[in-house]
Amino acid sequence: MSPRDARADLQRSRASRGDAQARAVTALALLWARVWGGRVGFDDEFGLYVCTGMRGGYARSGTTIGGVFLTGRPPSRRILRHEAVHADQWARYGAGFAVRYVWEELRHPGARNRFEIEAGLADGGYVA
Template sequence: MSGTKPGTTVRIRLTDSPISRLGYWWATAVGFTWGFIWSTGPIRRRNGLIVFTGMPNWTFGRGGSCVGGCYLTGANDGDRVLGHEAVHREQWRRYGMLFPLLYLIAGRDPLRNRFEIEAGLEAGGYLPRGSAPRRATPRPGRASSTP
């Protein structure tokens, strides 16, 4: 590279960066296309999300899926769940196309998945309303922080 000293490294920031936002917009385009093809219900904008309802069950995971700025669901579109999904939208914005990989690494158990915990387990329908938040249980072979 011209203008840099020998031995100088160029750091590319992958989160909260133009690169992650480009990934967010790509994912949004994919989610929009998928939702446009399969949605049979109203399509509207709520909580900063483009919400596609009336989707066949096989086109999304669990009660619904956030892909970029799109939320794909059959009919699970209440205010509480949309608040939860709006947090996932922000996670997409922060991590871009790294988000699906990081989510996979965090695990399928929503009670241990840091992204689901951040979005709110109760609002996401993973805990009954009014229940106390669950604390992460120690993994086998690790010392517990409580006596």
């Protein structure tokens, strides 16, 4: 394995938090980012792929799917800290996290969503 391949494998493992389901979702999210014109980078501090420059394909100011943050513009460090917690949640709940998140958002939208509270409302730009 070349050093470049080894680094890419380490990044995939870190972004998915070592979870097989999160790794599969992460791979799909990276493909989704490319379809929407995103530029893929990796943030070493938070262990998160960051896809900027997307023409669409994400909600609000950005969306984390697996270990990938999808957005149109470069995010702040605070946003990345918030989104890294969402990547942890994907690893904890697997692919079922999407359903859990949507259900919670329907019942308790925005700043009342327990997954957003856990990720840090202020870092995510929410007003409590």
